[in-house]
Amino acid sequence: MGGLILRVSIVLEQRFIHTADGATFDDAHATYAHWQRYLSTFEEVQVVGRSQLVQEVPPGYRRVDGPGVTVLPVPFYQGPLGLLRRWPQVSRALLRGIEPQDAVIVRLAGLLGHLAGSLRFWQRQPFAVEVVNDPYEVYGPGSMHHPLRPVFQQGLTALTRWQCRKAVAVQYVTRQALQRRYPARSEQAAYGVSDVHLPPAAFGSGPRFYTRPARLAVLVGRLEQLHKGADVAIAALAHLRARGHDLRLRIVGDGLLRPDLERQAQQAGVGSFVEFTGQRSTPAEVRQDLREADLFLMPSRHEGLPRALVEAMAQGLPAIGSEVGGIPELLDAAHLVKPGHVDDLARAWQALALDPGTLSRASARNYHLAQTYADDVLDAQRTAFQRAVRAATPRGPGSVRQ
Template sequence: MRVVVTTESRCLRTPDARVWIHAGPSYPNWSRYLAAFRSVRVVARVRDVPEVPGGASRVDGEGVEVWPVPHYQGPAEYLRRQGAVRRAVTAAADAADAVILRVPSPVGSLLARARERQGLPYALEVIGDPYDVFAPGTLRHPLRPVLRHLTTRRLRHQCRTAVGAAYVTEHYLQRRYPVREGAVSTHVSSVNLPPDAYVGQPRVVDGPRGAGTVVSVGMLAQLYKGVDTLLAALARLAGPGLRPRLVHLGDGRFRPELERLADRLGVADRVTFAGVVSTGEAVRRHLDAADLFVMPSRTEGLPQALIEAMARGLPAIGTTVGGIPEVLGIDDLAPPDDPAALATAIGRMLADPARMTAASARNLARSRDFSADTLAHRRTAYYRAVAAATAQGGHRPVLHATG
């Protein structure tokens, strides 16, 4: 059986028809589905480029193909190209295919509607919360309140309709978007850390790190990652012995605005926007060189960047959104959109070597719950349950894939 999987990732196609991606799931992520399915078709936005971009990773490969959807970015472009996008997405799956939609997602919602009209089953991977995605401050769009209402309602409907859902969180998203009785339900993070992602031992911090380096990670196509809040917090950390530097990994259209904000706040000399950094070893070098990881997000499912930092034994501060409180302790959290609280949390951590040492050990231990070996069995069990439900037409209850 083939599985068709939708994603909101934006891919690049070279003249040789190979497909690449800068930031997002690449071939190793998609090849996981081959443990339960004959082949994988990834439905994604694709833009043609003349040559392989620097730092890009291959998406397609043996057993994995990409079904191209006309490229768009943002709600306005989506609305302009909606007809072409709908036709491409609707044609991506046949009646005999298993379908897994990574939601929330406009592309996934289009295919969900098509499957419902045809009376065909589909399953979900719930990777985020649209209620937070469209919260004030995350998106500048006049229809933001309407989009928030519609997308939240749509995800609740999809979870009640699907034959199963795999959530990236252990509890948070399940409470907001439960599946119907008899559907498959499990929690499987999309984080999948290989053995070389982990350091051998936690850090031992022997002195305050007030003038140390803070690192953050996230694309800047929207303001979801709260980097503006982090810059405002950094401006508050300017006292004697407490002037940390910030290195941000990731790029996007809001980078110039954030650079101007850093200048206005008087912290431009302490901020480095490193741009897109290829995944793997290059990111780990930045993490290893830092003293503290900060994730000031306004919305998250369960962020891979945070887990990767924890696997390097890096102390971390995050916000109280999505699945972040499931992996960080209460003392390592701050509310979103609160520069004062974030500055306090960062300052207390950097000033306390014993706390940083304890956080390193705790984070490294927790990150091992996201190793490839730990997650592979649960993920494959979910895929096989979806295949069985699809073969039955989605009408019979199937065993829960829990654990």
């Protein structure tokens, strides 16, 4: 590296919280352990995202910042219209906080990432892209109900395509799915590697052997919007229990929609058979939920390459998922369902849960496929992307040499 101190600023559509002393926290994957990956290539990491000041840190949140990792808090907003209302303040925060000599990676299709990428292009400064989801699906008819939904869908899909072609390097969380819709130029450095974190502790002892039906299914995800399809899973469970099947559902996660989902379960007559655990404090606690379950459900309305599904597969869980995003790269076609389709999920759930032989075969398949997403397998690809970003960053006058 020649003694050069280079900072990478990573812009993502995350909702952080911070305390008065500047300590920043997240209740999902964007915590310090995730950003440490970039310190193998860059001397400093600046995480850029929305953040709200809080007096107390709720349970389940973990630190984002730490040695070598700082956070640039951006004024908080919600949704495209919220960003438009705070456009001047958010733009100023990005322009002041991201230095021209920084290496910059924007995560798409996040609104903040799109804005940061556009500002870098306007400044004639390079930027790289990590494509983690598909705006064509995020703003699809079944995922969002807003009169401007078609405008958001068309505009952000086109913007994602354009920024992928203008970036100096592109990393996709899928191996094929997102690449087809948002291709990089032939001469660009492009990589297909998941952002899942699978250390050895994330793996179970091996595939499971089933001698009875899979009674307990688990769904893991934020309950802020209907993207994860928890409402579909509850409705499908009601159908199955009405047919006399002794099945239960555990939902791991929290968010604004939890009261509505709890109400839905009660009204459907399955309130006693749906367990809402709330937000777990550590990955180890989520793994315990996965170990206790017999089957994993991911009836999402849209996805990139879902980390929760890969984590479940690493625990040897058979799984059912929607045919969206990168899920078809992970599951057998027999275990894919139409997004938002209650009857289709109920059919697949019943067929898999009641067949111990198929459950055992799916467990073995999923466990072995998850091993190809282990950290020691993917880290080399992640490092190659980071080095391509570093190599494409000009050594301007603001760079510091030791």
